[in-house]
Amino acid sequence: MIARQAIVNSQQSIVGYELFNRSRAPYGHTAASDVTLIFTALSHAGEEDLVGTKLMFVNCTHESLSGDHLDLLPPDKVVLEIPPLGHAAVSEVNARLPQLQSLRARGFHLAFNQTVLESAYTAWRPLADYIKLDLSVLAPDQLTVLVKFANRHSQAELIAEKVENAQQYQLASSLGIELFQGFWFARPTVMQTRLLTPSQKSIIQLITLAREQASTETIEEVLKKDAGLAFNLLRLINSAGFGMPREITSFKQAVMIMGTKKLYRWAAMLLTASRESGAPPAVGQTSVVRGRLMELLSVQSPSDIDADQAFVAGMFSMLDRMLGIPLQSAMALIPVPENVAAAVLRQEGVLGELLTLAQACESHDNAACNEIAQNLQLNDRQINCAHLQAVAWTDQVAVESL
Known part of the structure; x- marks a missing residue:
C-alpha cells in the first residue's frame, strides 16, 4: 500500500x-x-x-x-x-x-x-x-x-x-x-500496488551469479526460469531512469545493459522488498513450462519462428493471472515485439498458433492439439517429448534453488 x-x-x-x-x-x-x-x-x-x-x-x-x-x-x-x-x-x-x-x-x-x-x-x-x-x-x-x-x-x-x-x-x-x-x-x-514477486530462491541465485560476475548467458537462464524476475527486470530497464533510446525486449540485452554490479544491487533490493503474497506459485511455474515448451517446438517447426520470442510469449501469456489485471493492461506494462503481443492477446500469427498448441497440451485437448500440430508441421512425438523436457527443465529449477 x-x-x-x-x-x-x-x-x-x-x-x-x-x-x-x-x-x-x-x-x-x-x-x-x-x-x-x-x-x-x-x-x-x-x-x-x-x-x-x-x-x-x-x-x-x-x-x-x-x-x-x-x-x-x-x-x-x-x-x-x-x-x-x-x-x-x-x-x-x-x-x-x-x-x-x-x-x-x-x-x-x-x-x-x-x-x-x-x-x-x-x-x-x-x-x-x-x-x-x-x-x-x-x-x-x-x-x-x-x-x-x-x-x-x-x-x-x-x-x-x-x-x-x-x-x-x-x-x-x-x-x-x-x-x-x-x-x-x-x-x-x-x-493498492501490484507486484509480481519472484521466489526468494530465484533472487538469491541471481544475487550469487551477479556477485560472481557470471556470464550473461548464465544469468539469462535464471531469468527465463522465473517470470517475476524477468518481468521486473524488463520493467526497470525500460523505465525513464535508464533513458534507453529504444525499448529493450530481450533478457540478454537487459542483463548486458544493467551490468553485474547494478544487477546485484537490484536483486538485493528485490530480496529486501519481496513478500510471500502474490500469484500462486503454480501460475508462475505453468508460465515457465509454457515458455520453454514453445521455445523447444519453435526450433523443431519448419516455420520461421524466433525461439526467444516464442519463450517470451509463453512466459508472459499468464500475466493477467499473475498480476490480477486484464491481460491487455498487463502486457502494456512491458515492451514486447508486435508479433509477441498479437500472439498473447489475440492468438494471431505463427506464435499465436504455437501458444494455442501449448494451451491445448496443458488442457489435454487432443483434437485442438492435432489440428494445430498439422499447421505447424509437428508430430505427436515431437510435441510429447518437448512437453516432457519443458516440465523436467522447470522442475530442475526448483531442485537447483534448494
Whole structure:
C-alpha cells in the first residue's frame, strides 16, 4: 500500500508526488521501509503509474541515504527529503555533509523542512533544492520571517505544506511561495500496488551469479526460469531512469545493459522488498513450462519462428493471472515485439498458433492439439517429448534453488 499526495504550483498543476509507505512494519520508518517503498514505486504493475513523469518526493532516513538502492533511481526525477537530526550540534550536521554533497553531485534533488533555516544547519542550506514550510505549526508572523530568511540565504524553492484552507493558501501565495501541498489541494490517495514477486530462491541465485560476475548467458537462464524476475527486470530497464533510446525486449540485452554490479544491487533490493503474497506459485511455474515448451517446438517447426520470442510469449501469456489485471493492461506494462503481443492477446500469427498448441497440451485437448500440430508441421512425438523436457527443465529449477 502506497499513498501519494500531489505537490502543485500556483496554477494548481501537479509538479510531483510525495510517496508514503502505508504498509510499514510496526517499527515505523526505517531504512528497510525506504527500500521497500522505492522498489514498489519502480516495480508497480498497476494500470495507473504512481508518479508518471512527475517528480517523486521520497522521505528518507539518514541510514537509507547510503543504500545501494539509490543507484537504481533516475536522480533528476527524484527528490530526497532529508530529515533533521533532532537537537543537532554543528559537528553532527557537518559530519553528514559529505554524504549529502555526494547525493547532490550525483544529480539528486534534496529537500529539507524549515529546520534547515536554523543556525546549526547552515552547512546544509546551500544544498537545498526545496525547503518545506509546515503551515500546521507556523503562525503567520513566523511564516513571514522564515520566507524572507530563506529567500536571502538559500536558492531553494519553497513549498508550503499542510495547507488546509483558503486563508493559509492566500497567505503563502502572498509571500511569494509558488509550490503547495496539503488537504486544500489534494488528500493523500492510497493505491493498492501490484507486484509480481519472484521466489526468494530465484533472487538469491541471481544475487550469487551477479556477485560472481557470471556470464550473461548464465544469468539469462535464471531469468527465463522465473517470470517475476524477468518481468521486473524488463520493467526497470525500460523505465525513464535508464533513458534507453529504444525499448529493450530481450533478457540478454537487459542483463548486458544493467551490468553485474547494478544487477546485484537490484536483486538485493528485490530480496529486501519481496513478500510471500502474490500469484500462486503454480501460475508462475505453468508460465515457465509454457515458455520453454514453445521455445523447444519453435526450433523443431519448419516455420520461421524466433525461439526467444516464442519463450517470451509463453512466459508472459499468464500475466493477467499473475498480476490480477486484464491481460491487455498487463502486457502494456512491458515492451514486447508486435508479433509477441498479437500472439498473447489475440492468438494471431505463427506464435499465436504455437501458444494455442501449448494451451491445448496443458488442457489435454487432443483434437485442438492435432489440428494445430498439422499447421505447424509437428508430430505427436515431437510435441510429447518437448512437453516432457519443458516440465523436467522447470522442475530442475526448483531442485537447483534448494
